[in-house]
Amino acid sequence: MKVLKATLKQKNALEGFYEEGYELKFIEDANGNWVVNDKVVNNGHFLSIREQLQALPLIDYVPKEVEL
Amino acid sequence: MRIGTQLGIPISKIVGGNSAEALAWKTWVEGNGGTISQALLDIFDINFFIPAKANGNILTELDRFNVYGGLVGFEIAARTNLIKNAHYVTPVSSPTFDNSGYRSSGTSYLNLNFIPSSQGVKFLRNNNIAGFVTKNPAFSNNYRGLGALDTNTGNARYEVSRDVSRLTGWNNSFAQRFNTNTVTSGYVFCANKRTAASGTGCEDLLINGNSSLTNNASSGDIGITHFELCININGSPTGSFDIVNHACSWHGSSNLDYTAFRTIVSNLLTALGV
Numbered sequence: 649m650k651v652l653k654a655t656l657k658q659k660n661a662l663e664g665f666y667e668e669g670y671e672l673k674f675i676e677d678a679n680g681n682w683v684v685n686d687k688v689v690n691n692g693h694f695l696s697i698r699e700q701l702q703a704l705p706l707i708d709y710v711p712k713e714v715e716l
Numbered sequence: 717m718r719i720g721t722q723l724g725i726p727i728s729k730i731v732g733g734n735s736a737e738a739l740a741w742k743t744w745v746e747g748n749g750g751t752i753s754q755a756l757l758d759i760f761d762i763n764f765f766i767p768a769k770a771n772g773n774i775l776t777e778l779d780r781f782n783v784y785g786g787l788v789g790f791e792i793a794a795r796t797n798l799i800k801n802a803h804y805v806t807p808v809s810s811p812t813f814d815n816s817g818y819r820s821s822g823t824s825y826l827n828l829n830f831i832p833s834s835q836g837v838k839f840l841r842n843n844n845i846a847g848f849v850t851k852n853p854a855f856s857n858n859y860r861g862l863g864a865l866d867t868n869t870g871n872a873r874y875e876v877s878r879d880v881s882r883l884t885g886w887n888n889s890f891a892q893r894f895n896t897n898t899v900t901s902g903y904v905f906c907a908n909k910r911t912a913a914s915g916t917g918c919e920d921l922l923i924n925g926n927s928s929l930t931n932n933a934s935s936g937d938i939g940i941t942h943f944e945l946c947i948n949i950n951g952s953p954t955g956s957f958d959i960v961n962h963a964c965s966w967h968g969s970s971n972l973d974y975t976a977f978r979t980i981v982s983n984l985l986t987a988l989g990v
Contacts, residue, residue: 709822711955
């Protein structure tokens, strides 16, 4: 599974609420990268930031194991 | 006047107008910027609002109940609580929404905007039930269904999750409880119920009608919102997201007539073609 990777600066700039209350939020993967679902690029709710999202590199998702 | 099943005709249309409860929900949907078709409103009215009100318990013992399945083209309605004008669901980072409801991509989830300690009216620390419905779910991995872990409030935790060969429930951060009577076909109701702070049978893990009563003390009240398709840990989602569709979910009191609720919800999901 592929995800979009952002720097901390990009993450902070892009995170927030968009059309119809949709939220964009990055999560940390097992390697400490800030990543988000690559489907956000084609989601019309995030149209206003599509160009910035398209510029983010795609990487393989490595889930962070959480022992609870 | 309603056309009834006693005539041998499938109920599909209301004659004479919708119930006040259905019309209120339509108003909330529109207030959130969405719409609901008359055909779908009739389905909800006939299969949920009218029988739930007639039951006398369902509508009064829930804080929230969202139906996600069968509402393609009406996503705002899926995000709008059927019980009261509160707890409008936020999709976070684009979970997949289709006829079967919402599922996570592996990083996306739902914020239920429901904080038990301050917003739970029926869902209380020591008297509650919460759950979700999936269709044909696997119990083959750790898929966190809904809940939260708030370590700032006495390690308060509430969770309902599918796990390997079992349903797992948490009511504190120290001990999980299980129901191993898993079902993997049809609509599968997964719920965690608590009737007291502690004592024999105070916690019940439910898979459909199968009950697994245990003794498990509760902990602090959760001061953060519950997530769905994962759980909220102090404001961040877990790594174990549920990639199987949730058709609906709810939070309420343990006094909820769960048996009747399950029948009504199953009929509703069938009528919606989920």
